[in-house]
Amino acid sequence: GSTAWIVSAKSERALRAQAARLADWAEQTDAGLHDTAVALATQRSRFAHRAVVTGATRDQLVAGLRELLVTGAGVSGPVAVLFSGQGSQRAGMGADLPGLDEVRQHLDVHLGDRIDETQFAQSALFAVQVATYRQLEAWGLRPQYLGGHSIGELTAAYLAGVWDLEGACRIVEARGRLMSQAPAGGLMAAIEASEDEIRPLLIEGRVGLAAVNGPRSVVVSGDADAVTELVQGRRAKLLKVSHAFHSHHLDGMLDEFRAVVASVPAHEPTIGLYGDVTNPEYWVRQARDEVRFADTVQRLTDDGV
Secondary structure, three states, rough: OOOEEEEOOOOOOOHHHHHHHHHHHHHOOOOHHHHHHHHHOOOOOOOOOEEEEEOOOOHHHHHHHHHHHHHHOOOOOEEEEOOOOOOOOOOOOOOOOOOOHHOOOOOOOOOOOOOOOHHHHHHHHHHHHHHHHHHHHHOOOOOOOOEOOOOOHHHHHOOOOOOOOOHHHHHHHHHHHHHHHOOOOEEEEEEOOOHHHHHHHHHHHOEEEEEEEEOEEEEEEEEEEHHHHHHHOOOOOEEOOOOOOOOOOHHHHHHHHHHHOOOOOOOOOOOOHHHOOOOHHHHHHHHHHOHHHHHHHHHHOOOOO
């Protein structure tokens, strides 16, 4: 896996000097990459000027440090952290993250071979994302914005202080469980096309838009035959999912899900989030309607993030 080395100093110039010393040292030592990462993260004072280099090998890390010397590490503007949606899970992910146990107290989390079952996938992604963020926070990360794709947006809401952990876990568990009870016979497909190209081809109650991920990256969802027909002759990929998420196939779960979300006290976020996140109806629509991920990225870009 990849390793992250943190460098920090009191000025830009001192930061470059620190990066140069670390690069020289790294080329001459046989100290472990992970051990070095831990030492840099925990045993050094934290100064205002910081940079992080990542790499899977010593050569990649040294190359990153040398590049710092050329480009400098001036970071301007606010920072955002975005969390991925279902499909990004893998068996054993994040199993050694120290923050997992806290989340596991409230969730039935499987990181093994049942990870692709919806009710476990969503809980596991939430748990690993929270634990990953807590680790980055311990290393000094302080983002001004949070966001995410589908289940990832629930992680963002919890971390921004909208719900407490027990309440967030109740919502996440209900979402995964109820979505997994959707009718069989649904399909989802990622298509290389714009929203404007695909919208006229949608059929109400048969196939709809599930996500707009970029200018030429959309996902459709719905009845298997209608999805299959829509993607004919297009650059598309059927997604490995058990149900047609973000489609009419979820209509049967919405009332129960609304009741669960409404039962959890909500607070105004303390970190920037887009959307009416304290309103239960927002999270019902968020499960049923298309994921507007491209809009989030565009708004962040417009805000100079």
